[in-house]
Amino acid sequence: MSSHGSEPRLRRQLSLLDAVSVGLGAIIGAGIFVVIGLAAGLAGPAVILSVIISGVSATFTALSFCELGASIPRAGGVYEYGHTLIHPLVGFVMGWMWVSGNIILGATASLSFGFYLASAFPWVDPKLGAVLLILSVTLVNVLGAKLSAGVNNVIVAGKVLALMVFVLVGIFGINPSHFQNFMPRGFLPVLTAAGLFYFAYIGFPRISTMAEEIVNPEENIPKAILLALYISMALYVSTAVVAVGLVGYESLASSTAPIATAAERLGVKPLVEAGALLATFSVTLTSVMGQSRVFFAMARNREVPYKLASVPERLGTPVYSILLSGALMLTLALSMDISGLASLTSFSVLFTHVLTNIAAIRLRAAGRPRKSYSLRGVPVHAYLGAFLSLVLSLSLGLATVMAGLLNMALAVAWYYSYKLLTGSRRHHLATTEPA
Numbered sequence: 001m002s003s004h005g006s007e008p009r010l011r012r013q014l015s016l017l018d019a020v021s022v023g024l025g026a027i028i029g030a031g032i033f034v035v036i037g038l039a040a041g042l043a044g045p046a047v048i049l050s051v052i053i054s055g056v057s058a059t060f061t062a063l064s065f066c067e068l069g070a071s072i073p074r075a076g077g078v079y080e081y082g083h084t085l086i087h088p089l090v091g092f093v094m095g096w097m098w099v100s101g102n103i104i105l106g107a108t109a110s111l112s113f114g115f116y117l118a119s120a121f122p123w124v125d126p127k128l129g130a131v132l133l134i135l136s137v138t139l140v141n142v143l144g145a146k147l148s149a150g151v152n153n154v155i156v157a158g159k160v161l162a163l164m165v166f167v168l169v170g171i172f173g174i175n176p177s178h179f180q181n182f183m184p185r186g187f188l189p190v191l192t193a194a195g196l197f198y199f200a201y202i203g204f205p206r207i208s209t210m211a212e213e214i215v216n217p218e219e220n221i222p223k224a225i226l227l228a229l230y231i232s233m234a235l236y237v238s239t240a241v242v243a244v245g246l247v248g249y250e251s252l253a254s255s256t257a258p259i260a261t262a263a264e265r266l267g268v269k270p271l272v273e274a275g276a277l278l279a280t281f282s283v284t285l286t287s288v289m290g291q292s293r294v295f296f297a298m299a300r301n302r303e304v305p306y307k308l309a310s311v312p313e314r315l316g317t318p319v320y321s322i323l324l325s326g327a328l329m330l331t332l333a334l335s336m337d338i339s340g341l342a343s344l345t346s347f348s349v350l351f352t353h354v355l356t357n358i359a360a361i362r363l364r365a366a367g368r369p370r371k372s373y374s375l376r377g378v379p380v381h382a383y384l385g386a387f388l389s390l391v392l393s394l395s396l397g398l399a400t401v402m403a404g405l406l407n408m409a410l411a412v413a414w415y416y417s418y419k420l421l422t423g424s425r426r427h428h429l430a431t432t433e434p435a
Contacts, residue, residue: 023228031200041253076297101348106287138326162275174245
């Protein structure tokens with residue numbers, strides 16, 4: 001690892017509000033606007049309970065991120081935790097898997113934005129909408145973290161407002177009969193739906209990738225992670241209650257836009273569709289933001305080309321890492337059927353959550369300062385977070401697990417090949433320099 005004295009650094013300029021907004025921008029997206037319908041089809045009216053269970057499960061891992069973010073406030077998030085506390089190779093694989101999952105997630109969100117845009121303006125090609133979005137968020141990210149956070153703050157406020165209006169207006173139209181036969185298929189499908197809906201919460205770690213740019217990180221990172229998670233959870237639960245109460249779980253399950261279907265009953269469908277556009281915009285924006293910081297951290301440790309760690313003084317952002325993130329996302333959005341890769345996103349992120357919890361367990365042995373979320377000195381949250389993340393990742397099916405393992409093998413191959421190549425190059429330069 002390079003010494004911290006001369007390495008590239010990022011500016012601390014993001015407030016607690018900015019950090020919370022990054023988390024909300026990453027969390028509130030397709031999960032509530034689309035996945036809630038799939039979960040309702042499994043759990044029935046008890047989808048409300050599924051949303052609560054998945055939120056509680058996410059909290060265990062969130063507490064580990066709080067400890068790690070406060071103890072190691074450096075750019076890169078999961079990559080830096082694995083690199084510092086487990087092994088550089090493990091950290092690299094964690095970073096690789098996290099970036100892979102988030103590139104797919106961002107590309108999916110950009111295409112969702114294109115489809116929502118095309119539904120409002122039929123003459124717009126969905127892929128053109130996705131391209132314009134990716135180019136826009138890449139430019140905003142290049143121009144500065146504070147600008148990106150400011151744009152994200154406005155967008156997050158808009159999509160949160162849209163959901164709040166839906167809840168406040170819809171609560172008066174709830175039909176209690178829609179909650180009868182609360183668990184039509186029993187409790188096991190409720191747990192399955194909780195596992196599915198868990199992925200609506202997985203954006204909160206994106207706060208940790210921005211750790212080097214957050215003011216007073218020891219205090220603000222834990223606060224931001226928990227605030228973003230609990231605000232999202234409150235919105236998700238209240239939205240689920242109102243949606244089921246308005247149209248019944250069967251209507252939600254049969255709709256590709258379940259919240260819009262429920263909002264149509266209230267006459268506020270355009271507002272919810274606008275909220276969905278804002279949600280996919282902010283997910284794509286924060287996806288580029290997070291990916292680029294992991295590339296930056298990898299480059300700073302010379303595990304990918306060092307140019308990616310370049311931070312122009314005038315902009316204060318890792319420009320080349322941002323451009324690479326945008327280019328990869330754009331290529332994926334234009335060239336592949338991303339819908340088939342959604343489960344790979346989930347596996348990739350859950351895999352990093354398993355190892356992040358292991359890193360949190362190792363914090364005490366490493367003698368680093370930590371927040372006290374332990375129970376009688378034992379980090380129970382980290383053990384539970386690791387176990388639940390492992391169970392959920394393995395529940396995604398053999399094909400997804402095999403694809404995830406193949407992606408991990410590619411990460412290991414890159415790590416050793418790049419180390420060998422750059423090591424040989426440095427040795428060659430050292431032996432050919434004139435005395």
